[in-house]
Amino acid sequence: MKCICALRCKLANDRFAINSKAAYFFIKEAGLHIKPHSEGKIITIVTSLLAAFTGLYSTYAGAKAPVEHFCRAAAKELGEKGISVTNVGPGPMDTYILQLSTTVDHLDLSFIPPNRRNPLRITRVLV
Numbered sequence: 557m558k559c560i561c562a563l564r565c566k567l568a569n570d571r572f573a574i575n576s577k578a579a580y581f582f583i584k585e586a587g588l589h590i591k592p593h594s595e596g597k598i599i600t601i602v603t604s605l606l607a608a609f610t611g612l613y614s615t616y617a618g619a620k621a622p623v624e625h626f627c628r629a630a631a632k633e634l635g636e637k638g639i640s641v642t643n644v645g646p647g648p649m650d651t652y653i654l655q656l657s658t659t660v661d662h663l664d665l666s667f668i669p670p671n672r673r674n675p676l677r678i679t680r681v682l683v
Contacts, residue, residue, distance in 0.1 A: 560614050568615055575619035583630045583641065593638040599682055600627055602643045646678045 558567070579600055590596030603620040624643055631641040 558615065559612060563615055571615045572619045575616065576622045579623040580626050583626055587630060587634050587639065587641075590634075590639050595638060595640075597640045597642065598627075598630065598634070599642050599644055601678075602627075602645045604645045604647045644678075644682060649675045649678060 583598055583600065586596075586598045590598070600623050602623050603617060627641050627643045634641055
């Protein structure tokens, strides 16, 4: 994680491509492929860091923030077709970003049992 002043344009573009653009096109493609009135569901994962407001996560949190709006807009657009669009914010997950982060000290993970930070376990709960 980097301070805003230390961030290079390429890294910012990469983070926004992964966290915003990919989510946008995921929602779009899912909306095109789910049959209307089939009780289809689109679920995106958002970050709890928007509420936590921790330092050095500006790029990550900023890149994830649009996903909440994409979801709200898609829910309105696709709802009339019977397609549900939902965001899930499971809290910090044990991913390479969290493992490599030098700022893990800034996050209080003690309130989340380690097994609840597992991305595969979170996926199983959602599906």
